[in-house]
Amino acid sequence: MDETLRLAEYLLISALVFTVIAMICNVVIVSTSKARQKVTQPVAAGATSSTPAPQSKKRPPIRGLALYATGFTVIAFLLVTVYLIVRMIMTGHGPFANQHEFAVSFVFGILGAYLIAEYLYRIRALSLVVLPIAAALLVYAMSMDAGVEPLVPALQNNLLLTLHVGFAILAYGAACVSCGAAALYLLYPKLKIRGLPRREVFDDIGYKAAAVTFPMLTIMIVLGAVWADTAWGRYWGWDPKETAALVTWLIYGAYLHARVTRGWQGKRSAWLLLVGFAAVLFAYFGNHFFGGLHSYG
Structure with a gap:
């Protein structure tokens, strides 16, 4: 088993490498697009030029690089998926039992949500x-x-473990995309990138991703309460992890309520999405600082 684990770790290393390469490709695409935009600006009225614009002679292969960037992201997603399947086969339960497994599952949710948004x-x-x-x-x-x-006694319910954490992964992946859209909305006036859609598109992406996040969080909390009653004999006990999850749920609920009933759009809603994802990260990392019944390593 130890040898299999060591071999499986190479999948994670490869996934990290492909993620970084995809990120670099995308930075090059965005930077090149910005440079092309500056070069192709029209000559001001009254100005003279004895030579044609040079940009028509050589254009970087942006489309091909974009395909590579997407392909590398897909490969990283598949490598993470295979790693999780290997651990699931080895352990006999969903790979969600400790911080290591859930961090990898978190990446699975993020990459999957991003690829859907890109498509x-x-x-x-x-x-x-x-x-x-x-x-x-x-x-x-x-x-x-x-x-x-071995699973601690509280986690020895394979069905609830898989469902509870599975919905958390879906929620957190969508929350990361909404955070990215919100950040780009706020930075939009400073982004001089060719081919960017209207600013309102990022606002729409953030809203739709949050509309996925909220019901997933709701199901996650309900399943967690059922599981808590099975494992600890109570539905809710204000454990730090439970409290952080509730606060996160309230933030996304407040965002959707303000958006639908109060017409909140633009900067206020974007900042609220950033706060929401900060709450997601706090809910995940919080047991490092506050312990509680959810501290499983």
Whole structure:
């Protein structure tokens, strides 16, 4: 088993490498597009030029590089998926039992949500926010103990373990995309990138991603309460992890309520999405600082 684990860790290293390469490709695409935009600006009225504009002679192969960037992201996603499947086969339960496994699962949710958003909107700039987060989580996962240990008694419910944490992964992945869209919305006036859609598109992406996040969080909390009653004999106990999850749920609920009933759009809603994702990260990392019943390593 130890040998299999060591071999499986190479999948994570490869996933990190492909994520970083995809991120670099996207940075080059965005930077090149910015440079092309500056070069192709029309000559001011009254100005003279004895030579034609040079940009028509050589254009960087942006489309081909974009395909590579997407392909590398897909490969990273598949490598993470295979790693999780290997651990699931080895342990006999969903790979969600400790900080290492959940960090990798978090990356799975983020990359999956990003690829869906890229397919639907064709907006590569999202990767400039989302992929660095995924890469950082992979580094964090590889710094944690990846050994396989028996499940603690509270976690010995394979169905609820898989469902509860599975919905958390879906929620957190969508939350990361909404965070990326919100960040780009706020930075939009400073982004001089050719081919960017209207600013309102990022606002729409953030809203739709949050509309996925909120019901996933709701199901996660409900399943967690059912599981808590099974494991600890009570539905709710204000454990730090439970409290952080509730606060996160309230933030996204407040965002959707303000958006639908109060017409909140633009900067206020974008900042609220950033606060929401900060709450997601706090809910995940919080047990490092506050302990509680959810501290499983």
